[in-house]
Amino acid sequence: VQPTTNTVEEPLDLIRLSLDERIYVKMRNDRELRGRLHAYDQHLNMILGDVEETVTTVEIDEETYEELYKSTKRNIPMLFVRGDGVVLVAPPLRVG
């Protein structure tokens, strides 16, 4: 919870530019979050509002060895995310 400056000096400042915007967060264990960034800190602990979590799993057919990708989504109104699970933070991906 630090005082803010106006210039972009380090990578965390790029995240600061996304405050109050919707962002995409890739997490460990094949999870993704899309939500509005309300707050963050140097550990990348984040508060996200209006979040959609996507968990992706791969099942392999034992006979054909086909990879079957499944994703499970859920919505959470306000979420505190512990930073050590975060892999990357980006503006929301455009579909198509």
Added chain:
Amino acid sequence: MESQQEPEHLPSGPTEVVNSIRERTIAENSMVVLLQGLQGQVTTVDLKNESTARGRVVNVDAFMNIRLDNVLYRDRRGQLTQLQDLFITGRNVRYVHIPDNVDIMKTIQSQLARIHRVRNFASHGGGRKEFATKTK
């Protein structure tokens, strides 16, 4: 000298602040202060091992270790267990669901104010000038 010591008897409950200077400093420089402000509220904690624990927040320390009571614990298979008391190590936390009625900025600001009040009480000479002390 009394001014050099930490205050010994702090009120317990939502107004409680940790006595260790190190923990206070760690907490005030991170988002953990928000979780500390959730004391007394019922929330759900998602753990890294895919289980969830829903209960009342008793305490959260600077390392995000969380104590819950009156807990409904759901393991990764979906099996439910009731627990009177649960201590979750900070490293095991994936998410904490914030209740709808919580005002995030207000909670953070009041937690920081509590930390600064305790710091002023304990330090010699009135502490930081930008936070006015009530006595003296």
